[in-house]
Amino acid sequence: MNIEIFIRRSLGVFAVATATLLGAVSTASAQKAPPILVLNSLNADVSVIDPATWTEIKRVPVGKEPHHLYLTPDEKSVMVANAEGDSITFLDPKTAQVQRTLTGIVDPYHLRFSPDMKWFVTAANRLNHVDIYTWENKSGEFKLNLVKRIPAGKTPSHIAIDSKSKIAYITLQDSHELTAIELATQKRLWTIKVGKTPADLYLTPDDKTLLIGLTGAAEVEAYDVSNGKAVLKTKIPTGKGAHAFRSQGDKQHVFVSNRTANTISRIDWKTLKVVDTYRTPAGPDCMEMMADGKTLLVTTRWAGKLSVIDLEKKAVVRQIPVGKSPHGVWTLNHASRD
Template identity: 25%
Template sequence: MTRIFEGRVFPTRAIPQGLGGWLRWGPLSGEALLEVADHTGVQPAAVARTDCGVDGPVRGLRRTVLLVACVVLPACAQPAPTPTTQAVPSPAPGGTAGAPARPPSLALRADLANLLWKAYVPNSLSDTVTVVDVRSRRVLTTFRVGHAPQHVVPSYDLQTLWVNNNGGNSLTPIDPHTGRPGKAVPVDDPYNLYFTPDGRLAVVVAERLRRLDFRDPHTFRKVHSLSLPCVGPNHLDFSEDGSFFLVSCEFDGRLVKVDTASRRVVGVLQLGDMPQDVRLAPDRRRFLVADMMRDGLHVVDGQALRRVAFVSTGVGAHGVYPSRDGSRVYVTNRGWHTVTGGRRGPGSVAVLDGRTLRVVLRWSVPGGGSPDMGNFTPDGRELWLAGRYDDEVYAFDTTTGTVVARIPVGRGPHGLTVWPQPGRYSLGHTGNMR
């Protein structure tokens, strides 16, 4: 028995506390069907079943039932400016990158300085990528890729953008100089993609297969596979020195610690609920783990693998984006507690003080929305985010918090990247730069 959505397939074990059953979503229709085989006395009628993912019943059951079905009906379709970037010479490859929250330079590499600023948007339900001119807000092109593209990931050497075709078992390369796709590379279950800090290995997060595949970062030949003791691994980030990284497991609430050199699991922390994005905090010691069902961030001591605090940010916390100077942390809140979401939900962006991790501002989406994942513009003046359940992209002004652009794209936009980005290397995802 499996659950399928946007090309992502999960086993029955993803539902906790012995509750048998599964969700089967048509990967392109967005329909949801819940079937429950009772093993714990919880009857199907007790499981929240709502139109458009209504929040109340879901929150009440969130600690008992990890996932609920949302039947998406047709009726539901209703801080200080960052310095301007400058070009710097490209560094020689090798070595370990610095902390992501405070990269050594806010400048674009010389070989990237003349690139047109573009947003590359993977549309998971359309099997396409939409390319947008950041300055003019104009859609330049839309092209087909593999099935269920999830994220667009800059390569470690910043020369290629990789589209993660999760459902199609492939990676599609994009040349950032031309914006054109190349021939897809076969790779098993690439939900997400990262790179070790020394640049020697790519780390493919195979969510359905519950493993990490370490591969050559250019040919993607598999070097090693690491099975993980959890369900639904999907996001990770590295410690400051790169010696270890933490992986979130969305469907059983675990955080797994992996030693980078030995490629072995060295610890597991049970967070509970539904962890999402993972980022190293501006202090370079703690990690920030978004939790969709808890509506906020777990603050985790990475060395001790211990939760030390929790910060409430908003409904459906998902993405974590430290500013380049570390003074702010931006948290995207999708506005829903179901993976199918709904139209025009209470999505928002919470702005945290980078030192205290207290929420100092909260930006809303006029009329409702579903900000998911993205990145900053090269000058840091805007934060571009995919509207996951609303088939659009938002550009937030990082000084005022206003939505300055709202651009229609394909169906189910997910992990967009804005390119180019300042920094020496990419550690993956939508542009985790160091």
């Protein structure tokens, strides 16, 4: 064989092999699962966890006391609310890289967007008010505009907004109250007394039933909110310190973490009964349901770890060390919120 032809053929084979390898690497990178984000409230940073290896791969500094996080309507950023830092840090949900920081957002402890993407609401946990913003995205720049600051009772805690983007429900933790605010007018519709130390809320997809976790008790209260003012339907025994909710994504079940009892209850929100209980260590708090429908993530507040629960085995199958007082947990690879 002519040496020149041999060299050309060899180079051709090498080029094809190289292209194939690069294509495989590119495909693998494109298919890499998005990271899991855990907010370390007492470290002012975010633990970034690789779900393939279940290891913390880096820490991302944010503001003081990050507690909760939420995806922007365009799904391009995760907003980390830094309560004591009076700021919101935007992270890329696929890489956890910091995109930008909004300052002057006063005490954003909890945060929610309305489904119509018009309203953004924050609960100022330490300063006893609720802020209602409009948002705009011009040329890729995200901007919040404060419409009204509404004085609230003691320690506004968590927010739920109905599917029609009309009403925001807010728990007032140390007033032991629930209040409803009309978003369009920013007026308080009503305030009622509820059980001891109300925390997170779960509004069923039909907007009819509102569940409230009572951190100062051992139960979840279920209210009928379909006809104006909330009316108590029933109390669901769960465990001491009922606190945070996360939908299973199957249009029927929701989990509640019982922080003091060290358990998680699975509630059928159609029958308003507990159907499963999972043991968890050291103060279970916020949760995330993975898209596989089998894996539930929960921050163990007092142990500084992220616990991974296999729902089929009904057991904690691994724990990943994170920072101090981990609170919010989130990943783009999550189950439906319904």
